[in-house]
Amino acid sequence: MNATHDVFNQPLPLVDVNLFAGNQPMQAALKFNAPSLDTASLHALGATVGSAGMQTHARLANVHTPQLKTHSRFGHRIDQVEFHPAYHALMQAATGAGLHGTPWGEGADHAHQLRAAGFMLFTELEPSILCPISMSYAVAPALKDNPAIWRDWAPGLTSRAYDPALKPWREKPGLTMGMGMTEKQGGSDVRANTTRAEPAGSDAWGQRYTVTGHKWFFSAPMCDAFLILAQTASGLSCLFLPRVLPDGSLNQLFIQRLKDKLGNKANASSEVEFVGASAWLVGEEGRGVPQILAMGTMTRLDCALGTSGLMRQALSIALNHTTQRKAFGKALIDQPLMKNVLADLALESEAATALALRLARSFDRAGDAHEQVMMRLLTPVAKFWICKRGSHFAQEAMECLGGNGYVEEGGEGIMARIYREMPLNSIWEGAGNIMALDLLRALRKADAAAALAHELAPARGMHPALDHLAERLPLRVEEMATEMEARRLAQDVALAVQAALLAQTAPAAVFGAFCDSRLGGHWGYSFGSLSSGTDVDAIIARAMPR
Template structure:
């Protein structure tokens, strides 16, 4: 029987693979030059090559396809509470730890360590974001652990080590460790003061005041970390406690994993519900002072939410540009079609503005000894978390649409877009959703001379665009009035846009700055991406954004 060829495969783009994420990201490199001009970028160059490699893209795919599995008991009936991961998960964790994304700023290495780590975090997010949950939590809890000097003496060096060891063994037998957090409960969520988990005194030992913890946690991410900081009610109120998975004598702590969460995205990371059945823990800081400590840790993880979404934006944009540069329709490459150029340029502006704001916040973390930077860290954390993360899902949907049906499927190189889309809402929800961030902004305005600090931040761009000048002039009065709660989201949005514009004025080409201000501030823009004015510098914007 004759064989007939039904069709030839053509006009299908090659996937974006084996490329250098750092070298091809001009907005990131310019933001680094602005925020940390003396920074040694050699580690970022190496990470950019690794994160763009076919080998590690395959690891990212496998870690999300073969999701974590919970084993509560061994075959003999012993309680073990272990989570099994695919080898690719461990390969990714090893790479992230080796890059110092969990502890660089606490190791005393080099200048601008928070900025360096932030840029690395963004690059790795483009590869695989969900394994960064334990990385981010380790980064956030390390400084808080100093409030228990004895525990920090033993665990501090392990928390900044670049050695990854997934075994569930005592800390002293591992080259490096990771830590998580356990805060929210089913009845309270963000209202941690409603927590019912309680801790009873159980004497003292080498690590200080010891407690027995009984209760539950509704969202307990990365349960295979080596230890956790948890909140529990004590005689003096809500307190912060250090709870290791394996106790100093080598026995397993009474932390029972009830189930793993079946989530929309973040598939490679194990999020769980747990119960503490008289688990052993040690006090960190003062009894009854758990809320201030968790707020400080939340500041660190909120920075990572802004960084993570910025990284996902960049990845989605890169995939969309790669696709449209190769795919033809109606006689032209998609990227040559006027409407598609508008969409891509609009996405490029959003991505660059997010990168600028996220790295500016990281610089504030590096310079907290400076009075202005301390205020900006407090002010920009909820603003960046709110605005960048809010834009993420809309951004991902529009980038997916650039690929058409190819972007909606899970397989192949362009299937990464579906994973990005499912991942995007997480950073907006985790560590405080939009309303929590807006309320946190109001608290920041009450505690610092925010109006003066904001005016100083915007001053370098004064006179460069009329719309920015008008917005900047209106903000001091709104900030000093501390806006009513019902207007807090609008204030967070406007401050974010003003700061993004001022940053672009200083670190991006004039055409990028002008297009951002014309669209976001002057109203020459619609209610969807792809509505820039015809006079925008599309060629400049797109050339700057291309990943090639």
């Protein structure tokens, strides 16, 4: 057959590139937050997650989605989820990089920032499988409230091994954990939960309960154990529920169905029922809500990290495409309007990276009073603002590729996957309103305004728009906005802190353009509306992935 046309002007995909080596904003943020951090492992991880082989695993894990097997071929109830081998390859890589419970066991300096940067890099490869990774990270410190369980499970939860087999914890070199909090009638209002836990004696792990009820969102049901919320005689309590009981039998946890979601396809999210399941008390009976809030702080950090990673990936793909694709006689990246769009996206991406890694710094400084206030303040702010910007960012980055970005197949089909993934982090662990209200609760700390003023102080006098916002913001924080104003306050705190961080970590072109656009009003209602005097070439050059 004769060829009807030659294939040309089609960009090569962004593969076999070190995602850390080319990420100047991440390197600058780490140098600022942890000057002594050894980044050798991040260079190694950057090469791994940028490789063509791992990108193939990511594609296959999303194409061949998890399958629920409720019964064996002989009719026995098994309640297992089958995954494509690519899923397990990704999980092995993530645990091997220490992105789950490892920081709680190794105790190295800057362990949480190192893990945060790794989490962002891995998100650029495949975010779905990071759900069990994130939950394992978040539940580990909570598990210490039951010393006996922590003693038995800590080695597996903090190791770098991965073992997907459904068998007792004693027989596994590596363990993962999930959470089961929300129910169909309550959602984020967990106090409305109806699942009940009745005392059933005690053993080596302490008070044991029999649990009856359901969970409407039960992600990663093949994890080895879960922390769940259930009503006890003293109120809502936190319980440890393993998939396999100490005697080797399966717990009475029944998977009803897997969720058919917009994105996050490689991860199995499910609905489950407990019919006389066994669980053990973690912490004090009736103190389940404070415990889940503590865990939520860590998973919300991961939401901010994850969206920042997705932003960086979408930007990198857009830059890779527009550098190679030609239209109207020159490369797309040389077209003035495209330069404006790419530079604007680069500003947003770098600001998100700076804020997310600044928040991660607080987790490494648990004994510092200022850092504790900033953790409480910035967690809802970063989760709200970064995640809220994600979907708009992904849509604009997709538009840089035109129709090529909208299709699911091929190297640039990753963009469609990013777009479908973006809303998740904004919804999961508390949607926008929940985060804005959580910010108001954080402001009740008497030193919140002073801590914010201290955070912004290094950038005073560097840009008039930032000075104007910084002068008014601590007073607004001190007065505590009403619920009607909470979202606007969360936005303004995020922008002010992002600007202050860029003043200390980014070139003048990036800092100035960010303040001019986000704070000074020289910006429209869409990306690509930077003022004509912006040094877009310098901003784009800094963002290049190679």
